[in-house]
Amino acid sequence: MAHGPSQNFFSRWLFSTNHKDIGTLYLWFSFAMFLLGGFFAMVIRAELFQPGMQLIKPEFFVQMTTMHGLVMVFGAIMPAFVGLANWMIPMMIGAPDMALPRMNNLSFWILPFAFAILTSTLFMEGGGPNFGWTFYAPLSTTYAPDTVNYFIFGIHIMGASSIMGSINIIATVMNMRAPGMTYMKMPMFVWTWLITAFLLVAVMPVLAGAVTMMLMDINFGTSFFDAAGGGDPVLFQHVFWFFGHPEVYIIILPAFGVVSQIIPTFSRKPLFGYSSMVYATASIAFLSFIVWAHHMFTVGMPIAGELYFMYATMLIAVPTGVKVFNWITTMYKGALTFETPMLFSIAFVILFTFGGFTGMMLSIAAADIQYHDTYFVVAHFHYVMVAGAVFSGTAAVYYWLPKWCGKMYDETMGKVQFWIAFIAFNITFMPQHFLGLAGMPRRYSDYGLQFADWNMVSSIGAFLYGGAQLLFLYNVIRTIGWGKPISDPQVWEGAQGLEWTLPTPAPFHTFSTPPVIK
């Protein structure tokens, strides 16, 4: 009964309902978006290399910062983790495929159109979205370029894709676990994705609601966010961050799951405190719904509101601290080896914790008024988004790539990439803390001369970091094309879990008969 993929290239990839093929599509798409968003970042850093305007106009600069944020969040990071979920969740819970394979195909194939629509605005009259990735009204309504309607439509499609993807993941995890695979036996990656998927179903519609209200304000004469008609621009910020804060956990929770798989493997110990990890993840997900206004300390909230959002935000450090403690304790007295995925995972733990600490600084309402909208914030969220999500995604690719394609990547090249990425990342973003504390505001194309030195350092780091990604791309292509073939199902000596019981490379159809978990 087992039959392979369609031999026709177009029918294989366009009509695929196979979780592995769709996972592959997601991963390649997200890498393409990662390079596109990275290119926008390079334009930003090139302009900021020196004070004054050298390369681009200020109007284009703000389009670059906006598009960089949108493409990286919605195009690179989120689809990358959906791709990993597609590949790994069925293999980890002993299911033959995703629960809703045709919807899986649809949720992927609408994404390229969403980003084609979004990116095409850069070539239209009036330019692309220029109001920041947070698209605060009235900048994104009254003062937006006409192309804002394309942006809104693009966001709607991305939202639909995310909702379908997450419904699929929930249905797979809840209905298709192999006999004996109870919830508390599921691998951490499956757990974090299950919780993430619920977050997505809850908040992506809120984002869709926010852009729909914008659409109506712009085109149909409503006044949700327009004070002239009795609306309130601050309402936009509340609705946006009611989506936006859970969104940052949507990005980071699957990353937590990935490192929770990798660290035990290379420590040759089971994950320390598995059940506390599950509860910590669920607590973080719950808390993410009640802290949104810490992004808005400067809008003029009453003191009681500032205090509430400040303390609730600080509370998140508790479950996050539990997770960091567990990762470190897993490594403690383990038989550690430092293959590329492990290096990226350890860097994740260190740098994510650092980003968490700057987050604690930002959560102090009184101090936030100084830090708000400065490069300190930019540095903070790049420590959690890049060193968090991107590092963990890279670790995941190196960790599972040999299982996917049955070939080993070049370890030396992987390590070289890691060290360039690790050092360059810190050269790029560490100075941005100093710039922010000194008062450099974000999203400006020019800056005062006192900021010149650190900006140059940051730009050099950024170019180097960008280069490391090309090395990553080369290493992956080289592995798939000419890597050393391996056939050991285990791949990594200390790896645990159902996916490592399957042959290497993973066959097109797996677990047609469910395994029994004791």
Place this chain on the structure above:
Amino acid sequence: MSGTSIHRNLLIKLLMGAVAMFAFAIFVLPPLYDLFCEVTGIGGKTGGAYAASEITIDTSRKVEVQFVATNNATMPWDFYPMEHKVFVHPGESREITFFARNKTGRDMVAQAIPNVLPNNAADYFHKTECFCFNNQPLAAGEQAELAVVFVLDPDLPVSVNTVTLSYTLFDITDRVPMQVSQIQ
């Protein structure tokens, strides 16, 4: 139950959840936000028309009330208060006027949006009459004096000695084309 139908049941439930969240964002959050601001008085929004009642004038206190007028964005009218500040006793009714002139060559309609600072004074600032309750159509070159009658509630917190009433004037000509034809 077959595999397909358990997936379908879950799919329908989750889709309904997503639709409910969408409806929540559009139909529940904005009114909830307004209600929250109204109950707490934050946002500085003042209430609607206040029915004057017999309230005693508290002559032991005098409160300074300042008036601020701002034009939003590209609003071209002249718009300013005739008096910049007055001193009133809580409970005392006072009328003040704002001057507005449409100095453009076209008929326009404006809407003034009030705001009161400090936030804890908004609930105690009552307007028995206000031009902000309606929109203000002015023909090209026309001018008008716009009246506000207000009374400060005697329960105004004792910590408040100065209240600022600000109006921002918005151009809403495009939203209410009917009004322009009415004034001609």
